[in-house]
Amino acid sequence: xxxxxxxxxxxxxENKNHNIYIPDKYPDNENWKVISCKExxxxxxxxxxxxxxxxxxxxxxxxxxxxxxxxxxxxxxxNSEFYQRLQDNExxxxxxxxxxxNNGLLKAINYVWFPYNNxxxxxxxxxxxxKTVVPTYYNKILKPNKDFxxxxxxxxxxxxxxxxxxPRLLPNSKxxxxxxxxxxxxxxxxxxxxxxxxRGNAWIPKKEFKNKDYYYFYLSVFNSSFFNKLLSIYSKELxxxxxxxxxxxxxxxxxxITKSLEENFIYEKLVxxxxxxxxxxxxxxxxxxxxxxxxxxxx
Numbered sequence: 001x002x003x004x005x006x007x008x009x010x011x012x013x014e015n016k017n018h019n020i021y022i023p024d025k026y027p028d029n030e031n032w033k034v035i036s037c038k039e040x041x042x043x044x045x046x047x048x049x050x051x052x053x054x055x056x057x058x059x060x061x062x063x064x065x066x067x068x069x070x071x072x073x074x075x076x077x078x079n080s081e082f083y084q085r086l087q088d089n090e091x092x093x094x095x096x097x098x099x100x101x102n103n104g105l106l107k108a109i110n111y112v113w114f115p116y117n118n119x120x121x122x123x124x125x126x127x128x129x130x131k132t133v134v135p136t137y138y139n140k141i142l143k144p145n146k147d148f149x150x151x152x153x154x155x156x157x158x159x160x161x162x163x164x165x166x167p168r169l170l171p172n173s174k175x176x177x178x179x180x181x182x183x184x185x186x187x188x189x190x191x192x193x194x195x196x197x198x199r200g201n202a203w204i205p206k207k208e209f210k211n212k213d214y215y216y217f218y219l220s221v222f223n224s225s226f227f228n229k230l231l232s233i234y235s236k237e238l239x240x241x242x243x244x245x246x247x248x249x250x251x252x253x254x255x256x257i258t259k260s261l262e263e264n265f266i267y268e269k270l271v272x273x274x275x276x277x278x279x280x281x282x283x284x285x286x287x288x289x290x291x292x293x294x295x296x297x298x299x
Contacts, residue, residue, distance in 0.1 A: 039233045046230075046253040046297060055297075059250035062176075063204045066245065067098075067197030068112070071152055071163030075145045076113040077198075078137070083111045090134045093123070095196040098188075101179050104223045104277035106188045112196050113137070113162065118171035122161065130160060169202050176203035176215055176222070181240040183231060184285050187222040189215050189278050201244055214257055216274025217267065221254060223277055224288040226297070255296045266295040 035043070049055040058064065070076035083094060094111040101107065115123045124130050131138050142149075142160055150159045172193040178201045179186045187203075191212070203222075209215060221227060228242075235248040242248070261267050269291055276282035293299050 033237060035233050042299060043233050045299060050253050055253040056256040057250065058252045058254055061206060061254065061256060063206055064246040064249060065168050065202045065204060067200045067202060068162055068166040069164040070112060070198065071154065072149065075141055075149065076162060077110050079110055086136055090136060093134055096194060097198045098177060098195050098200055101186050101188045103185045103283050104188050104219065105280050106190065106195060108195055112198055114196055116165050120167040120170050122158065124160065125158065169197065174215065176218060177201065178203060178244045180244065181238050181242065182244055183241040184223050184225050184228045186241065186244065187219055189219050213271045216271045216278065217257060219277055220270040220274035220288055221292065223285050224292055225286045226289045226292045266291055
């Protein structure tokens with residue numbers, strides 16, 4: 001609890017026993033978390049670099065988009081064992097779903113029903129067609145759950161449709177992905193665009209990256225321990241980590257890849273770290289911090 005100081009009595013700004021100060025803005029972006037004095041000083045320091053154009057914000061560089069919502073995971077997600085029993089033509093209606101991201105690596109063991117093409121159109125519009133193209137899935141899973149699916153509150157075009165198939169993410173392409181809630185280690189690179197983001201976020205560049213190494217660069221930044229510090233300042237903390245959605249990450253300061261940065265050794269170093277993370281060769285993310293603090297954020 002905090003008492004508003006109407007008498008303008010001087011605040012103890014910082015010593016070993018007290019850390020009392022007046023926040024510049026509270027609450028910030030509907031976030032009621034109280035950050036420390038040191039965190040506020042860091043925030044002011046970084047936002048100065050944003051104003052000077054030396055740093056950008058996440059919303060300047062990325063569109064952070066929420067992944068699909070199936071409406072019923074027990075129906076619309078199948079395990080690998082069931083998937084392997086399907087005929088090849090039936091398998092084409094399923095995509096690997098990102099089940100978790102651990103230490104920057106994608107974990108995908110389940111498949112999600114995805115009867116949509118890259119033009120954002122559903123591929124099955126008649127139930128008779130459904131019986132023909134996915135007979136095993138229809139008879140064993142869809143049909144027994146038909147009544148339940150038809151009574152969903154959300155309006156959907158067909159009872160076998162996903163509640164939200166995230167047309168905003170189509171066509172599928174390479175992208176950075178994150179869990180819905182997380183921290184350092186919760187970001188990965190979907191290099192081929194093979195995965196469907198479910199209960200997570202896709203981080204899509206606003207301007208197409210001219211080089212794949214750009215993804216590795218940002219993979220390194222987002223998985224650094226220092227990025228946890230930025231999340232602790234800007235995002236909302238939950239039991240599973242921080243909210244990694246658009247709302248709470250938009251204003252986080254990050255570097256922009258410019259020609260001068262590409263010519264700097266720090267760019268090559270961070271790209272290298274990103275590649276190691278993507279290959280599962282790096283788990284000690286704190287090593288990235290020294291480079292970020294000294295050469296990017298200057299703290």
